[in-house]
Every structure is written in structure tokens, then in C-alpha cells.
Amino acid sequence: xxxxxxxFIKRHKFILGGIFAFFLIIIIIVVVIGGGTNDCNTDGxxxxxxxxxxxxxxxxxxxxxxxxxxxxxxxASAGVRNGHTFHDGFDWSFGLNGVHSGxxxxxxxxxxxxxVGYASGLDEYVWVHSDDGYNEVYQETFDKSDIKVHxxxxxxxGDTIGTAHLNxxxxxxxxKENDFGKAESKAFTNDGTWLDPVKxxxxxxxxxxxxxxxxxxxxxxxxxxxxxxxxxxxxxNAQAIFDTLTxxxxxxxxxxxxxxxxxxxxxxxxxxxxxxYGFGGLFQWSASRFSGSGGGHVKVGNKSTYTLDxxxxxxxxxxxxxxxxxxxxxxRATDVHKATWNWFIDFExxxxxxxxxGTQRDPGAQWAYQTFGGxxxxxxxxxxxxxxxxxxxxxxxxxxxxxxxNSSVDAGSADGNIVDVAxxxxxxxxxxxxxxxxxxxxxxxxxxxxxxxxxxFVWLVLTxxxxxxxxxxxxxxxxxxxxxxxxxxxxxxxxxxxAQAGDxxxxxxxxxxxxxxxxxxxxxxxxxxxxxxxEEGGSGGSGGxxxxxxxxxxxxxxxxxxxxxxxxxxx
Numbered sequence: 001x002x003x004x005x006x007x008f009i010k011r012h013k014f015i016l017g018g019i020f021a022f023f024l025i026i027i028i029i030v031v032v033i034g035g036g037t038n039d040c041n042t043d044g045x046x047x048x049x050x051x052x053x054x055x056x057x058x059x060x061x062x063x064x065x066x067x068x069x070x071x072x073x074x075x076a077s078a079g080v081r082n083g084h085t086f087h088d089g090f091d092w093s094f095g096l097n098g099v100h101s102g103x104x105x106x107x108x109x110x111x112x113x114x115x116v117g118y119a120s121g122l123d124e125y126v127w128v129h130s131d132d133g134y135n136e137v138y139q140e141t142f143d144k145s146d147i148k149v150h151x152x153x154x155x156x157x158g159d160t161i162g163t164a165h166l167n168x169x170x171x172x173x174x175x176k177e178n179d180f181g182k183a184e185s186k187a188f189t190n191d192g193t194w195l196d197p198v199k200x201x202x203x204x205x206x207x208x209x210x211x212x213x214x215x216x217x218x219x220x221x222x223x224x225x226x227x228x229x230x231x232x233x234x235x236x237n238a239q240a241i242f243d244t245l246t247x248x249x250x251x252x253x254x255x256x257x258x259x260x261x262x263x264x265x266x267x268x269x270x271x272x273x274x275x276x277y278g279f280g281g282l283f284q285w286s287a288s289r290f291s292g293s294g295g296g297h298v299k300v301g302n303k304s305t306y307t308l309d310x311x312x313x314x315x316x317x318x319x320x321x322x323x324x325x326x327x328x329x330x331x332r333a334t335d336v337h338k339a340t341w342n343w344f345i346d347f348e349x350x351x352x353x354x355x356x357x358g359t360q361r362d363p364g365a366q367w368a369y370q371t372f373g374g375x376x377x378x379x380x381x382x383x384x385x386x387x388x389x390x391x392x393x394x395x396x397x398x399x400x401x402x403x404x405x406n407s408s409v410d411a412g413s414a415d416g417n418i419v420d421v422a423x424x425x426x427x428x429x430x431x432x433x434x435x436x437x438x439x440x441x442x443x444x445x446x447x448x449x450x451x452x453x454x455x456x457f458v459w460l461v462l463t464x465x466x467x468x469x470x471x472x473x474x475x476x477x478x479x480x481x482x483x484x485x486x487x488x489x490x491x492x493x494x495x496x497x498x499a500q501a502g503d504x505x506x507x508x509x510x511x512x513x514x515x516x517x518x519x520x521x522x523x524x525x526x527x528x529x530x531x532x533x534x535e536e537g538g539s540g541g542s543g544g545x546x547x548x549x550x551x552x553x554x555x556x557x558x559x560x561x562x563x564x565x566x567x568x569x570x571x
């Protein structure tokens with residue numbers, strides 16, 4: 001038998017050799033080309049594998065985004081990112097995909113938390129490195145208290161990263177660049193450093209690495225659902241804002257749409273959202289605005305009063321009072337983007353904090369303009385009435401002694417104990433534009449390594465000294481100056497010549513928000529720019545609580561802005 005087999009092989013060796021070569025080629029094709037790991041993926045996903053899931057419960061594939069919030073190059077991105085056409089991630093907008101302020105952010109992939117920190121443009125962020133080479137960054141929605149993970153912690157897909165509630169969205173970025181600094185330096189460069197998060201997650205789930213993903217309608221009693229869908233509470237809230245402003249207050253269609261765009265960016269069109277600083281409602285009003293210029297329609301701390309009717313009444317109280325300027329800057333606008341921007345600056349009070357404009361407001365305003373027929377609605381001067389021509393809250397203009405001579409309320413005497421308290425905090429805190437007692441430890445036992453800003457420091461000093469202050473640092477320099485001039489809940493404006501140690505100086509340009517305002521404690525009687533002060537941060541400070549003088553600490557805010565000297569009101 002073996003001799004016959006050998007004879008057969010000799011006679012047909014060329015045929016058998018060809019068959020063997022054919023099957024060898026097939027094996028090479030299957031294993032090397034088709035069955036191996038694809039290291040040359042060019043579709044923006046990076047060839048995802050392993051355990052993946054969406055960052056929020058209730059997401060349906062494919063997830064929705066506002067124009068400019070999607071990954072990649074787009075004209076919409078250029079419109080919201082100062083000309084940069086490339087967006088390095090995906091923005092999970094409040095009001096879409098079942099996401100809202102208060103939603104739990106979940107890990108999209110297994111990995112180890114390698115960085116938890118703060119960076120300008122990212123706000124508080126979480127950076128996760130996965131064993132397969134991916135890095136996931138969650139940003140633009142947290143304050144410190146929202147983050148529930150720590151550096152060095154191993155997490156699995158589906159584990160809680162934190163709670164979303166700031167800026168109207170959560171930005172998710174995915175990259176294979178392990179160097180955080182290098183990756184962030186390419187945030188506006190489409191060179192392959194950043195991968196498409198949606199496609200990466202989709203590919204990962206298709207490869208068998210899908211984590212749990214519950215399907216829910218999202219939303220809540222104050223809004224919720226997809227606000228682009230007629231009949232959803234978010235849609236109804238948007239239409240109510242638009243109709244109130246255009247039909248009752250005489251706003252143009254562009255102006256009404258601009259307000260709606262800001263409500264989308266602030267709250268995702270939810271009335272019941274309250275963040276850890278106490279800012280709440282459709283436009284994320286501060287506690288002091290609710291109880292002051294807002295007319296008290298919403299009772300801070302009583303969630304049952306955070307209703308659509310009460311918040312519309314709050315909006316109108318402010319537009320007919322302290323924020324009357326908005327009737328001109330927004331109400332008479334004919335350009336949707338300009339109206340949206342002016343509402344952000346003049347009503348939201350974000351001058352100096354423009355980087356928080358985000359990617360949600362403009363496309364949201366355009367949606368409202370088209371959906372509610374904004375092009376057909378012109379401003380109604382008879383309803384708008386006479387708008388304020390001068391400065392409103394925090395309006396510019398240098399103060400003189402004559403500007404303060406109209407103080408008719410007896411402010412009492414200054415409290416020297418305030419200076420002692422302020423001096424006891426010298427060297428405390430890192431400077432950051434964040435509020436909330438949790439960021440500094442507690443009033444009685446402040447954490448020297450805590451984080452706060454100038455108005456947070458002044459709040460702490462006055463609170464420890466037994467003076468009246470709003471709950472949980474619920475003010476900023478714009479509302480401080482407004483209170484000193486008007487309601488006098490916490491401060492009373494005085495003539496600079498009457499100023500003493502322990503009084504407060506406030507300087508604002510525009511609304512006073514962000515870098516457009518500063519405040520400090522006077523260490524002595526008024527000596528103009530040479531007056532000694534104790535401050536947190538400031539032009540002349542090292543970033544923590546320090547001693548300086550008015551000229552150094554306030555810089556151009558003192559020379560070009562409005563200065564208010566105020567006496568704290570004792571309990």
C-alpha cells in the first residue's frame with residue numbers, strides 16, 4: 001500500500017503541490033488579514049474592543065446631539081468654539097438622550113482613574129486609562145462634590161463616575177494618547193489624536209463588549225424627555241418661555257429664541273434642577289436673585305415652588321426691574337446669535353466668564369427660532385416699554401464720593417472683628433471661581449487647602465464675624481453690589497469718606513461675574529487706591545488670602561469699573 005501511495009505522489013506531485021499552496025494562501029488571508037487585530041483602523045473609532053457601554057442610562061443608538069456637539073469638523077463647531085471647526089469629543093446635552101442635570105455619569109469602559117483635577121476649559125474632569133490603550137475623559141459638567149471616583153481607583157464599565165449638572169452637557173473624549181497634556185493640546189486639531197466617542201463605543205459593544213444599558217424615558221417632573229419632541233414637558237417649557245417673552249413682553253422672535261437657547265444651556269429646560277451651590281430653575285438663578293430681584297415667587301429650598309409659572313414670574317420680575325436692560329439688548333434683537341449671547345451676558349451675568357457659553361445655546365436658540373416661527377415676530381415697542389439706557393446691576397462707571405452721597409439708611413458702625421477674622425485666614429485657600437461651603441471644609445473649621453474665590457472669602461469672613469449673609473455662599477460681586485444699593489439684606493452702601501476697617505469694597509465691570517468683578521475687606525479707612533485690603537486672589541495677590549492695596553488688588557476694575565463701598569449688616 002505504501003509503495004502504491006509513493007508512486008501516486010511521484011506521478012502527481014505538481015498537482016498536489018498546487019493544492020497545498022492554494023490552501024496555505026487561504027490560511028494566510030484568514031489569519032493575517034481577516035482574523036488578526038486591526039491596527040490600521042481609519043474610521044475614527046480606533047478599533048474598539050473589550051467592555052463598553054453608554055455613559056448614561058436610557059441612551060438609544062444612535063445618540064442625539066445639538067449642532068456643534070457632535071465629534072469632528074463642522075461649521076456649527078466653528079460657531080461655538082471661536083472659529084475652531086474641530087470638536088474633540090461628544091457633548092451629551094441635557095434634555096436629549098434622557099440626560100438631564102442630576103443624571104449619573106457612568107464609566108464607558110473598564111480602566112483605572114489616573115487623573116482627577118481641574119483645568120481651564122474642562123472644569124473638573126476625570127481621566128481614565130484602560131489596559132487596551134484607550135483613555136477616556138469626562139469633563140465640563142462637574143464640580144468637585146459631583147465626582148465619585150479617586151485617582152488610582154479601578155473601575156468597570158457601568159460604574160459611577162459622578163453626577164452631571166453644570167454647563168448644560170457632559171463632554172466625553174476618547175484618545176489613545178496617554179499623555180494628558182499632549183492630548184489636550186490637540187483639542188482643536190483633527191490629526192487622529194482624538195477618536196469619535198460614539199463610534200468607538202458602538203464598535204466596542206458590537207465586538208461583544210457591551211455593558212448593561214437600561215432603557216428609560218429620562219426626564220423628571222420639572223421637564224425631561226426630549227425637548228425637541230412636541231408634547232414633552234421640555235418642549236412645553238420652551239414654548240412657554242418663548243410665548244411669554246414675545247406675546248406678553250414684546251420681545252422679537254430672535255430675542256425669545258435667545259432666551260430659550262440659554263434655558264437649554266443652563267438647565268436642559270427643567271424647572272426643578274438645583275445644583276450644589278443653590279442655583280436653580282430654568283435659568284439657574286442664584287438664591288439671592290430668587291428672593292431679591294426675582295420677587296420671591298420661588299421659595300429657596302421648597303422644591304414644590306420650582307414651577308413653570310413661578311419661574312416665568314421670576315423672569316418677568318427681573319426684566320421689569322433690575323434686569324430691564326435685557327429688554328433692549330435681547331428684546332429688540334434681530335439676530336438670533338446676538339440675542340442668545342446678550343442674554344448670556346446681561347441676564348445670566350456671565351461677563352468675564354465667557355468660556356462657559358458652551359455648545360448648547362446657539363443651536364438650541366436656532367431650534368426655537370425655527371420651531372416657534374421666530375422669523376415672523378418683530379419687537380413690539382409698546383409692550384417692551386422704555387428700557388434702561390444706563391447701567392443696571394454691576395453697570396460700568398467709576399464711583400466718586402458724590403455717587404455714594406444718596407445713602408439714606410443708617411448703616412451703623414463698622415465691625416473691627418471682621419478684620420481680625422480676615423487676618424486669621426491669611427495664607428488659606430487656593431483661588432478658584434467656585435462656591436459652596438463644601439469646597440472650603442466648613443465655616444467653623446475651614447480647610448486651608450480648600451478652594452474659593454474673592455466673594456466666597458468675604459462671605460466666610462462675614463459669616464464667621466456674625467454678619468448677615470446668604471445661604472451657602474449664594475452671592476457674587478454683581479449681586480453684592482446690587483444688594484448694597486437696594487434690598488440691604490446683607491450689605492449697605494456707604495460714602496467712601498465714612499469707610500472704616502471691616503467694611504467691604506466691591507468693583508464690577510458689567511455684571512461683575514467671573515473676572516469682571518472683585519471684592520475685599522478694608523483694613524483701614526478709605527485712602528483711595530492706597531487703601532489696605534485683605535483679599536482672596538486679585539491682581540496683586542498670590543492666589544490665596546493675602547494683604548494688598550486697592551490699586552494692586554483691583555487693577556483696571558477700580559479705574560474703569562463701578563466701585564461700591566458697603567458696610568456689612570449685623571444679625
